[in-house]
Amino acid sequence: MNLFRGVQDRRHAKKMQEQLEVIESELMEHLRFASPVADAPARYLMAAGGKRIRPMLTLLTSELGSGPNPLVRRAAQAVEMTHLASLYHDDVMDDAKLRRGVPAAQTVWSNSVAILAGDLLFARASSLVSGMGEEAILLQARTFERLCLGQLHETVGPQEGDEPIPHYLQVLADKTGALIATAARMGVMFGDAPAEYADPVMEYGERIGVAFQLIDDVIDLSPKKEQTGKRAGTDLRAGVATLPLLLLREQAAAGDAEAQALVASIEAGVARIEAGEDPSILDPEVEALRDHAVTRETEETARRWAKDAVEALDVLPKSPVKRALGRMAESIVDREG
Structure with a gap:
């Protein structure tokens, strides 16, 4: 980057x-x-x-x-x-x-x-x-x-x-x-x-930090190990509830039958892994979550946080530095690893 x-x-x-x-x-x-x-x-x-x-x-x-x-x-x-x-x-x-x-x-x-x-x-x-x-x-x-x-x-x-x-x-x-x-x-x-730049850049920094982690939630499901450096679904297999899973649970709670079935399958797989079974048993669920609309929603949420980060810089004068900060926000949400 x-x-x-x-x-x-x-x-x-x-x-x-x-x-x-x-x-x-x-x-x-x-x-x-x-x-x-x-x-x-x-x-x-x-x-x-x-x-x-x-x-x-x-x-x-x-x-x-x-x-x-x-x-x-x-x-x-x-x-x-x-x-x-x-x-x-x-x-x-x-x-x-x-x-x-x-x-x-x-x-x-x-x-x-x-x-x-x-x-x-x-x-x-x-x-x-x-x-x-x-x-x-x-x-x-x-x-x-x-x-x-x-x-x-x-x-x-x-x-x-x-x-x-x-x-x-x-x-x-x-x-x-x-x-x-x-x-x-x-x-x-x-x-x-100028002191008046301190709060805007701080808001920018906090928002790109959230955007960075949300894109990490998407990258965690990526099958491109050579780019991500880790197995697809590492967080999911460890029982970590990232935003795609939280969104899926929200849909399940609202009565979505497909979401309910996938949540149940993920939770059962995580329990089996914790009991000592091979983590590969969750491969189908990782793929299903990767292809689900909640993962696209997570990516869009990250982009909104990045957009809000750039908007926080409106008080800054136009300059190469301001443009570079904008590109930084873009590069964070466009990365694949």
């Missing part, structure tokens, strides 16, 4: 890419620990790669002001480190086997080591932010709180009186949107951009 396409000219885009490479290099240094017991697991997921959406967004929004500088790069590193830390915890809680094409950290070491590695990264991210002023410290703390609340709400599920779909969208906003929003705001803050 090249977010720098369309940023002024090729020379400027190259400059931005070079800034990202500096961030990568400095981030690896910040992740080094004197103790070899801590060093290897702490740098493990960083070394596995990633899209680096958050630091790229920080660089882009800094261009609304004076552009990248040491504080902008430091903010981008703190945000990406916070993201990496959350992945260690997510994989333990989800019992994930793979992350970014490599075995999840807890499968290489243990749950305890993976959790502590995540904690170390959270601590390092806080150290980076601590010298950047009270506003940055407060923003980091509030973002961390939302990450935790999102994970907690996902773990316990909707409570009595909660509507499952709004609950799910709020979890996505907290777990993913909040940190992307912070990445966007950090660029404005430390790139010395």
Whole structure:
């Protein structure tokens, strides 16, 4: 995903890419620990790669002001480190086997080591932010709180009186949107951009974060393993209720016989997998859900969130950066992996 396409000219885009490479290099240094017991697991997921959406967004929004500088790069590193830390915890809680094409950290070491590695990264991210002023410290703390609340709400599920779909969208906003929003705001803050841009780019960031996760729900059902890097229906087989399944359940509750039959078949298959049967028993249901209208509805929902994200930028003046942010929203919903 090249977010720098369309940023002024090729020379400027190259400059931005070079800034990202500096961030990568400095981030690896910040992740080094004197103790070899801590060093290897702490740098493990960083070394596995990633899209680096958050630091790229920080660089882009800094261009609304004076552009990248040491504080902008430091903010981008703190945000990406916070993201990496959350992945260690997510994989333990989800019992994930793979992350970014490599075995999840807890499968290489243990749950305890993976959790502590995540904690170390959270601590390092806080150290980076601590010298950047009270506003940055407060923003980091509030973002961390939302990450935790999102994970907690996902773990316990909707409570009595909660509507499952709004609950799910709020979890996505907290777990993913909040940190992307912070990445966007950090660029404005430390790139010395006009203060009135801070809230719009933050709204933009949160909305593209939700759109990103909704497209992930569609991609989870894709049979194109070479593009997605995982088996079709990984979430479904693990009993994770993504938006296509939630929409299907809604139709079933409304009396749709076809939806009722597919929901029952999915739930029976998941129960058999949990009892130790081969996950392939759910292949027909994965295909059926992929071809069902609810998956197209999920994709359209993602596109609406991306469109609303771009509309949040209306206050920004026309510029190559604004166009690049628009293309970023498009690329998020058009991706296949």
